[in-house]
Amino acid sequence: MQQQPQWVGIDVSKANLDVYLRPSGKQFQFNNQTSGIVELIEQLQAFEIKQVILEASGGLELEAAQALQEQGYAISIINPRQGRDFAKASGKLAKTDRIDAAVLAHFGQAMQPAVTVLPNANEQTLQEFVTRRRQLVDMLAAEKNRQSSLRGKMRQDVEAHLEWLEKRIEQLDREIEELSQEQEQWRCRIKVLKSVPGIGKVIATTLVAALPELGQVSDKRISALVGVAPFNRESGKYRGSRTIWGGRSRVRSVLYMGVLVAVRHNRILKSFYARLLAGGKAKKVALIACMHKLLRILNAMVRDGETWRVPASTD
Template sequence: MLHTPTLFVGIDVAKKDFFVCVLDDQRQVLHSSALPMEREGFDKLLTLLSIYPKESLVVGLESTGGYHHHLFRFLTSQSFRTFVLNPLQTRTFSRLSLRKTKTDSIDAHHIALFLLSQYHSLEKPFRHPCPELRSLTRYREKVVTLIAMVKNLLEDAIFDCFPEILEYTTGYPKSLLSLLLAFPGATAIQKASESSLEAFFPPNKRGRKSRLSITKIKELASSSIASPDSAEENVLQNIISQLFFLQEHLEKLDAHIQSLALQAFPTEIQILTSVPGIGLVGAATFLAEIGSISRFENYKKLIAYAGLDPAIYQSGQSSTTGHISRRGNRHLRRILFLLARSVRRFVPAFGEYFNLKFAQSRVAKKANLCVAHKLLRLLYAMLSHQTTFDPFRLTSFPQEVNL
């Protein structure tokens, strides 16, 4: 049984240090100090907190772009009741103070005051069933972003060395990139023998005729406007090598993510992947962000957690609904947008709903947002009821999702 706390510890976290403020239930400051963000600082914090009964303590620290992770894990490993607080909530609370001075020590004091006044309304601390999976899926997001950046560089590099070839390809197939890695540019291809180029043009197994043949690429190279430049050719080779490395790394990362997800969420993965358009990695990313569907009393709380709830403005007799709040989990919001874009291609009801919303707004992003909102409600119902996807249960769609 949890005891009602009488001591409230606010911690303001920065990259190199953190500030601690301890309040009692009468709002009296019992301690305030700055500690280094290193083992020495953690040990001093433990010594400081050890003088108080552990059951009387509650600790709060803001979510600060990753800086808080090590301290949070340390505190939870020592069995302290610890909350990661939304900075927007604590910032709004601190604005109620008449004093406009802002320092790290004052921020720690405001966090402690926030805990004191809002403790009973805070969501209970959640222990993620597989934090390793969440770390990997968020890292994957960064790798995908890097690949997109490298592809943008690649297009510029190809334009510098062999611009004509861009009109005959989409998506940069591996065979073409391997060719350009070996023969970086129009000049190198023009000098190469046809026999040396044959290895890069394997027969098409699907029977489709490629727009690029050896004859065609030699013809393009001979009439290219690109001038020989060894520096630009070297840049092209380096960019292609980077892309190959990242793509291979992504494949290994996906395999690791899939293995972890199947171990941690076997039933949930089976449920989510029953929806056409949702693959194993997408399902794993979604589950890594929500942790457990039991955290959310209803679909509205899950929608708010994703930041897909609309911002509402009221004044007097007027009330308007604006854009989505974007105050929730941005990683969850991102994967939902991607899943919505995929699912609408495979599930007719979602495709029709997208077309309906696009006809109303004429903005594809807004229409896809509506699909993401509807999809999240469906996924919540499926996970809550432990049922796989059944297209016949979408009979009243798009108005409501019935399960």
């Protein structure tokens, strides 16, 4: 066992896992299949591993990341933009799989990103069900848009597809409901979330599936994960408007839909939204601020296991 801690960068492709250890400089390549992942873990056992850094690669990284996490390794899955920006800042303009693996290891050592906790098998199943429902809803909306411009046989074909989609979505809703009730923790979280005016069953289930960190991390961290934390844009005398970027777009989308309802029916957010508009904020900016506030409220409620109640102060 080597005593010097190693930061591991893994560049993931459909076929291979290119691995780089820093500071030892060791390089390996394994196939991105179960057999190759087993070899990877066996090879890493000869080193003291500090952290393993991978980029999100459309799901290609998940099997390796899950196996590494199960073996007790601290992993971090970062946005590819972070890795690319770090490479440019480090003067690494060339791009190959081996170079990218080395950049990821360097990124881990220099930036020490937060550890990613992957969902367990049950959580993954719930995520897949919720994702599939969203895909079908998107297909339903697209087919409805096409329906108005079609005639005759093609219109009948679209109408038959619409009927099938509606039935399948209803079936998925029942399956998601059954699945979400199997776990006591999920039942409690969904009950807490649904108690908030503006948060319905679909939004609550999506938050449980796609944002398992809710109630487990700080308000600042949860806002960054979702991508509703505003970032300053200032330099010298320049004062730009603050912007949001990054984060989990799917969570942000359902949260936005919840806020549209909440600013009409939730006393706290309705008052907050009105004050922002009265202060000259644009509607979109005010809605994003309400999303931020709603997320912090939900985070505290799930953390404390408390259902909705109107606070004494509405600030």
